[in-house]
Amino acid sequence: MLDGFVHWPEQLAAEWRRTGVWLGRPIGDLLHESCQRNAERVAVVCGERRMTYAELSRRADGLAGGLIGLGIKPLDRVVVPLPNVPEFVVLVFALLRAGAIPVLALPGHRRAEISHMCAHSDAVAYVAKDEFGWFDYRTIARGLPSVPHVIVSGDAQEFTRLESLDAPDVALPRADASDPALFLLSGGTTGLPKLIPRTHDDYEYVMRASAKAMEVGPEVVYLVVNPVAHQAALASPGGLPRRFPLTAAVSARDQAQ
Template sequence: MIEYDRVPEDFAERYRRAGYWRGETLGGLLRDWAARDGGRIAVVDEAGSHGYAALDAWADRLAAGFRALGAGPGRPVVVQLPNVAAFAAVSVALFRAGAPPVFALPTHRRSEISYLCEASEAVAYVIPDVHHGFDHRALAGEVLASAKTVEHVIVAGDPGGEFLALGDVERAPEPIMDGPRPDDVAFFLLSGGTTGLPKLIPRTHDDYAYQLRATAEGLEFGEDGVYLAVLPVAHNAALGCPGLLGALRAGGRAVLLTSPSPDEAFPLIESQGVTLTTLMPPLVTLWLEAAEFYDVDFSRLLVQVGSARFAPETARRVTGELGARLTHWFGMAEGLLTYTRLDDPEDVVIHTQGRPLSPADEIRVVDEHDRDVPPGEIGELLTRGPYTLRGYYRVPEHNARAFTPDGFLRTGDLVRLTPRGDMVVEGRVKDVINRGGEKVAAGEVEDLLVTHPAVREAAVVAMPDAVMGERACAFVVPRGAPPALEELRSHLRGQGLADYKLPDRLELIGALPLTKVGKVDKAALRGIAAGSA
């Protein structure tokens, strides 16, 4: 079995008694609905649709095949598949086989994949043949040169004569006598940092089954729900909040797209009767600007937005222009999720990231000395709870810094709590600009910049300065005629922003760079700003 930093037993027992952990394992996904209503559509992708019974049987055949290849307890498999039905079948098969999948993103390349194979000691690597013009078989050949533990490369598609085809892995189903326990690692997600290689995040059957159940209940997603995945389903947001796996647990339908383009997504929203989708703020802007060119009824759609700061002006447009409903989220692959409830007032939905998912989520807001700040003040978010990890995988030195002695995760996020307990994310610890001793929260400036009609998107970062220590550089994606720096500074003053918070420099840019998980790459922008300072 995989050894990992477990939740202390007194906490684990508390979570079991409270009913958060119910002894479920994720291999049970599909079983009930396959037996009750096997013809019900479970997954739709670009190739067609798959019913619950067919998908369940496919996962059983793959589970037997993976076990025959040596994948099982303590022997993970790196899975790098896009949003296709095979992702669901392979994932459930590995859950049943007890071989934790390591979910890599489709955009990862040799550096990341080689590291993931080595760090997890993976026995196999599952890939598509060609995705968005990139041949993953060539990548696999490079990875095999350094990945000592990988014995098999399995291709969903044409294996090219060198590797195994996914269909050739399948075997006649047979009972698995040494299947996983609820407290075993079910799979690994990846940390979303912007520097260095991602760290492995162990998620257990217990904690993720609770997350799937609680997020679906919170968003009233049931058997009539239709979830549209346009973000990579290897990412926590589209995988299990409730995402693909939550839709399958609830008996709903998951519609998988490999692109978030309105050209592809909007017709499916109409034809499939989509009720829920997850977007990041830049995609919301793209959809808003495209909506006027399509005849689509968005009134039954709930848009779940998170993973980055979401400007209030853009949030208002979701309900005002699209006519969709909005739920505002904050979340991390490590665990903690907060969200605005469906009956929250509009002001709460637009201006906050809501309250924690679980009554057992513990949060603290602290200063640089780990002292709790007064209510309403900004500090770093610390958290622990029934679905938050207690340690990254096999990095004890990092864990000593990333967790408090009593098990709280240091998130690196700057937040404040409103009087009613809703959380407002103000940015990252590294997003604070120290301008001559005055602290400037980049997020505050960004939210006001996008209220200018000539600004499509904005990101503010620190740049080094010999006199002030740091100054603020605003990167702006213009809308129409590009604005000038003084024009933006005047606009910000008109919004009531103090002079020391005004940007010192403006850089116009065609698009903000993004990390592999779709967040604005502030590290890249800081590098650009420093290079031209």
């Protein structure tokens, strides 16, 4: 149970599952099945980098096992300010597979916002790039004494290197679809960001309904230009929907320019 989280009214939830509006299944499982169905297809493009669905699934499950090995448990919160790079897709997929909850920060956030999000969510980990857009995210990490785990993609220096976390043989828990899958940030906030919990049930429906409304099918490749942690770029139809290729991310170099 997540302290302070109020579930959807059970009568409504039961009706939406009965009618198929909600599937009653965790997003991580659905993404995993999509990867199995599309194993040899390209899932992620970033500059010269290519990743198939099979590789994406393997990396995500290995990273999920590595995160569990660090002590990250289901419903633990992890603050993620990664930019539009393949590591974002792998990490969010891994957190969903591990039952942990990504708090989707933005690369433009600095110490004030990140410290607020870590404290407000009781985060157990902060995961960032080493450097991006001429900023060193390790400097923020050094000012987060209350966060047990600092994980850095790239040159981790004194922190845990994201790419070193690979434990493919760890048994993964199964999330409860009625629990939060992730935390989005409020838009238009004049002060510090507010955290918005989205459950597996309701967020999977957003992805499915957005893809249907926009007639996005398996032939479509989605170019993530806006920050991938934003709602539209993430799931409307965005980079996560499970019925077609997950994303064709812009490169970090292109986005920084």
